[in-house]
Amino acid sequence: MFDNHLIGSLPSEVGLLINLVELDASGNNLSAEIPNSLGSCIMLVSLHLEGNEFQGIIPQSLKSLRSLEEIVLSSNNLSEQIPEFLGKFRFLRHLNLSYNNFEGKMPEEGIFSNATGLSILGNPNLCGGRSKLHLPACPNIKPHSSRGLLARKVVISVACALAIIIGMSCFIGARSMLKRPRSIPVISRSYKDWKVGVSYSELVQSTDGFSTENLIGSGSFGSVYKGLVPGDGTLVAVKVLNLQQQGASKSFMDECKALRSVRHRNLLKIITACSSIDNQGQDFKSLVFEYMVNGSLEMWLHLRNDEHTQSKRLSLVQRLDIAIDVASALDYLHHRCETSIVHCDMKPNNVLLDEDMVAHVGDFGLARFLLEASNDPAQSQSISTGLKGSIGYIPPEYGMGGQVSILGDVYSFGILLLEMFTRRCPTDDMFKDGMSIHQFIAMAMPDHAMDIVDPLLLVECEVVDVDGSPIQARRLVECSISVMQIGLSCSATSPSERMLMDVVVNKLKTIRDSYLNLRGRG
The missing domain is CATH 1.10.510.10 (Transferase(Phosphotransferase) domain 1)
Structure with missing residues (x-):
């Protein structure tokens, strides 16, 4: 049920699916909080809720999902601290919490010690964590004198007033935006954007014009190039398929959606696809995969x-x-x-x-x-x-x-x-x-x-x-x-x-x- 136009909350009845292995509700308009009942799906291996409007915290009930191998909650409105229990998941290899409102000290165990399997972009209020994450140090909170306490109260009062004014402005702006038709959530250009679809010109840019310097392999199905996602510099592998005949593979994007739903920790993950026309007017079909650093x-x-x-x-x-x-x-x-x-x-x-x-x-x-x-x-x-x-x-x-x-x-x-x-x-x-x-x-x-x-x-x-x-x-x-x-x-x-x-x-x-x-x- 990914990449649809679902609205409302994720039903709490999802917790009844105790044998559920994969849940992908990404790219919808779901809101409210992630239901606590999801913690009953103890067989869950893959959880994708990115590109929605979920609010609140990551529920503590999810600590029972110890079989999880990948969690993607990017591009939502989740807040407060990132829970420590995620670092205790032994099989978790990919955690994407980018573009939310998380704050406070980063955990350091498990997946949080693996910078390559973790993405926390777009959460400016995070601090601490492992040095590889390059986050600012968390401030030391020290006791204040009575004089300092009075000054703090004044500052807090002024800050609250400003927050109310800014909040009202944001509310009015959000109301006006809701009147426009909405499709895919728009965030700064990153790996998440490419999950929905990518254009031929973007692939040309990311691979430096499919240059020979970026060619990393070729085979029966096509040639593979190393590419950089514009904006955040994430490495990807771009496979350009060998399609010679005009008008071939009309159902290409549907097939790619089907292949994206085939998920296993030992299968190369398909991020997105491109079905377009190249600079010579020929059919162009390409798949974008995760880049494997060890070749x-x-x-x-x-x-x-x-x-x-x-x-x-x-x-x-x-x-x-x-x-x-x-x-x-x-x-x-x-x-x-x-x-x-x-x-x-x-x-x-x-x-x-x-x-x-x-x-x-x-x-x-x-x-x-x-x-x-x-x-x-x-x-x-x-x-x-x-x-x-x-x-x-x-x-x-x-x-x-x-x-x-x-x-x-x-x-x-x-x-x-x-x-x-x-x-x-x-x-x-x-x-x-x-x-x-x-x-x-x-x-x-x-x-x-x-x-x-x-x-x-x-x-x-x-x-x-x-x-x-x-x-x-x-x-x-x-x-x-x-x-x-x-x-x-x-x-x-x-x-x-x-x-x-x-x-x-x-x-x-x-x-x-x-x-x-x-x-x-x-």
Whole structure:
């Protein structure tokens, strides 16, 4: 129910939805206070109430929503202090309280210590907090003498009189503004504005004319540029889609709204979209995503042999965490969306890493959308051929005319998993004359696993057992063998032999927990 024209208050009956996972009432005209009953929705993961006219405080009842991963309350009229309990939410990664009337001392725990996951712009009366936030120090309140107290009373009286005069002026001005038709809330240009929609000229400005200096990647679906949101300098990633035919994708914005409603902590968040005409009069379609500061998994797996290699290598646990993140995202797309979404291009370039090295899968849903966008059967066939994946990750059945399916994604994930733990790309020159990365690893398992595991992982092996053998090496290789066996199962030639992603997630978590327990004892 986001981006509508809903008015009035958010019904207290929302508290009856105890299994509610996501609530998005953003971009409406809702007012009054956030209902206390919302605290009953203990399964809530994502809460979006931005772009409304909510007043009062953030209710204390929300402290029971400990599963929340993102809270966006920007562009409202909320006031008083920001509650301390938000800093105790263990899973909270994104908190946006910008453009409200919050005041007083900033909390410092949890999300409030993470400047990249927190936005508090447009709250000039906040103070204190972590130094990264660059807020003014909170004033020290000292006892006043009787003479000073009298002076204070005079000042307060004058200030109150002025406040009443200013308040009346604001009231009269607000009354006159309410007579005008109202659409999207207008605030200073920021990340919030772009949630509703963005123009071609704004994207040109933000990417410096789609300059090559800002080009950060390209693939089956289009080119990606780094951009700056005008005004506050927030970094975003702008993907310009490959659309050649005139009048293509008439339902583009509707599709984008649907994709925006697909939310998971390991999916790359779509901020907004642009459907316009470029400077040459051609159709222009673009998506704007959150910018991931640590780039793609591809960059981390295939670093050049230079001085940065050792400082940027991925540890075993990091690889396990990333594998679990990607598997969780695919499990969500395959089994937990209203309609299953097949990714069609699962590869390291489409796995992006944030500041905490949490993986976010990008380009989900675009294959289906671009196929539906074309009205030309011949072009649809051409697009279909190009959107079934990237060389090395395409399941064998697609090459024989098979339909795209979630089991095709499982195959691509299996190849990605093998690549992560051997750091061998499936398109390496060594894989030719019928040899594939799947066959290469299957032949080495399990006796020669040490020979194919990424050598950079072996740097972790330092502890020596009583017989002189490295304990960590043995455990690390055992763990890697278990993971690669999952990769081999997922990339089996026959789709019926592949694991489903929910099974993969559970198996990978078990392997990670077992390795961490053994390492702790070692």
